[in-house]
Amino acid sequence: MPALVHGFHLFRQADPGPVDTKIRFVAIPGHREPAHKGCDRPWRAATEIVVSLKYKHTLLLVDDEGHITKALLRLLRREGYEILCASSGPEGLEKLKAAEKPVSLIISDQRMPGMNGAEFLEKAKAIFPHAIRILLTGYSDMDALVDAVNKGEIHRYFAKPWNDEDLLLQVRQSLEQYELFVENRRLLALTARQNKQLKELNEALEEKVAARTEEIARKNKELTTLNEQLEANLYNTVRAFASLVETHTPAVAGHGRRVGTLARRIAEQMGLAEEEVTQVEIAGLLHDIGKLGLPARLLDYQQDTWSSEEKALYRDHPKNGQATVHFINKLDHAGLLIRSHHEQFDGHGYPDELSEEEIPLGSRIIAVANAYDKIVNLRVSPHPSGGVRQKTGNPGRASGATRAALKEDAAQHLKRHGFTWYDPDIIKIFLEMLKAEGAAEAGARWVSLEELRPGMVLKKSLYSSKGRFLIPSATILSADMISKLKAHYATDLVCERICVATA
Ligand SMILES: [Fe+2]
Numbered sequence: 001m002p003a004l005v006h007g008f009h010l011f012r013q014a015d016p017g018p019v020d021t022k023i024r025f026v027a028i029p030g031h032r033e034p035a036h037k038g039c040d041r042p043w044r045a046a047t048e049i050v051v052s053l054k055y056k057h058t059l060l061l062v063d064d065e066g067h068i069t070k071a072l073l074r075l076l077r078r079e080g081y082e083i084l085c086a087s088s089g090p091e092g093l094e095k096l097k098a099a100e101k102p103v104s105l106i107i108s109d110q111r112m113p114g115m116n117g118a119e120f121l122e123k124a125k126a127i128f129p130h131a132i133r134i135l136l137t138g139y140s141d142m143d144a145l146v147d148a149v150n151k152g153e154i155h156r157y158f159a160k161p162w163n164d165e166d167l168l169l170q171v172r173q174s175l176e177q178y179e180l181f182v183e184n185r186r187l188l189a190l191t192a193r194q195n196k197q198l199k200e201l202n203e204a205l206e207e208k209v210a211a212r213t214e215e216i217a218r219k220n221k222e223l224t225t226l227n228e229q230l231e232a233n234l235y236n237t238v239r240a241f242a243s244l245v246e247t248h249t250p251a252v253a254g255h256g257r258r259v260g261t262l263a264r265r266i267a268e269q270m271g272l273a274e275e276e277v278t279q280v281e282i283a284g285l286l287h288d289i290g291k292l293g294l295p296a297r298l299l300d301y302q303q304d305t306w307s308s309e310e311k312a313l314y315r316d317h318p319k320n321g322q323a324t325v326h327f328i329n330k331l332d333h334a335g336l337l338i339r340s341h342h343e344q345f346d347g348h349g350y351p352d353e354l355s356e357e358e359i360p361l362g363s364r365i366i367a368v369a370n371a372y373d374k375i376v377n378l379r380v381s382p383h384p385s386g387g388v389r390q391k392t393g394n395p396g397r398a399s400g401a402t403r404a405a406l407k408e409d410a411a412q413h414l415k416r417h418g419f420t421w422y423d424p425d426i427i428k429i430f431l432e433m434l435k436a437e438g439a440a441e442a443g444a445r446w447v448s449l450e451e452l453r454p455g456m457v458l459k460k461s462l463y464s465s466k467g468r469f470l471i472p473s474a475t476i477l478s479a480d481m482i483s484k485l486k487a488h489y490a491t492d493l494v495c496e497r498i499c500v501a502t503a
Helices: 066-077 089-098 117-127 139-150 164-248 255-269 274-285 308-314 317-325 332-339 361-378 400-416 424-441 479-489
Strands: 003-005 008-012 023-026 048-051 058-062 082-086 105-109 132-137 156-159 444-448 469-471 497-501
Touching: 058 066, 058 089, 058 117, 066 082, 066 164, 082 089, 089 105, 089 117, 105 117, 105 164, 117 132, 117 139, 132 139, 132 164, 139 156, 156 164, 164 255, 164 274, 255 274, 255 361, 255 424, 274 332, 274 361, 317 332, 332 361, 361 400, 361 424, 400 424, 469 479
Parallel strands: 058 082, 058 105, 105 132, 132 156
Antiparallel strands: 003 008, 008 023, 023 048, 444 497
């Protein structure tokens, strides 16, 4: 049967299948509806409207006139809907309350005794708020219809008598709208559920990350402790090596330790990285370890009495020193610094005749510290080929005046040989460092650890050999502090002399 719907003339093309199959309506071009509410428009070009539903829906029909309900039932049953019927508003409400699954669409007559359609639909809304509500009205019910529409209690209305195809299509469109609404709610609920799960996962992840971070921090701490132990062991090894050199040549006792400490201070003053500073200090400590095994007469700094073979033997000590530490882990770089500690800035040193920047910076630093200590503490005139014992006396404790003169000699020596033997930039930094220390030493004297007594005041801050800050200057030493310093010295402290205020 033809019908006019939204400007399209529609025919049911085939028998209706199940509700989840597509129902096809086809417009017939050039056809006119014979007598339908005065409509006289020509049919438009052939167009297909395909409407499909996803779910099997339950509908409720309410009308006090049995033949109306039966007509609707006949019409809608063909669509495969499950249909409930009631002959009054109260019965309709009972059917809704007793329904085993949600009712998707309700069609109610307006004019019914007792409870009219608008009142019934208002109450039905409380039971199934999302169901599509449709009112069946006659033209004389327009006031009631307008009122019901304005109150939002109905979604559509059908005027009696209705057109079957029109009604079927509108029911189907209404159900499609209902499905969209249900789908929207389902997606919203799904999104909310997934958001909740995501939140829970995030929280669990955060907990896992926190636990993992804590675990990493704990492992790092363990590694740090292990590293510190390893470094302490390394340092003890280095000190043992240094002791070997001193045992072999008692005349230079303390030279390696002093050069190491001095080299560290210069490196720090130059702003080198802590790792490099440590390597410079270690290399300073061990710079003459290659002298182990040299004949005793080559250790007395009388190079002017040596034969050419002996001089050549002596000149091998930087290479031998590198070879000695080569197989100790973490001392590779220190080995390189040891190898080059007799290179000269002008390229006339040994063993590789490097010059200027070719010489590792640490080696240039050690060369300066080595020369200074030789003059001030060993009373030796440094010379690349071996050095000569000075006539001013033997190594040992010098008086204050002699020591000051020796320091001045050392400064002059370094200035004299800047650009030739030594790196002038390092000399400049070193002499400024000494000058600052001289100012700090005014009114101070140097004592050994053994000479420390409770009540003495530290004139300069005390650092461990590793550069660790121990006690600030101006501290009045207690017996407890001194015993702790002696305990610390057993593993770490290298500095031999401590600057305290004169009494
Ligand atoms: Fe040397």
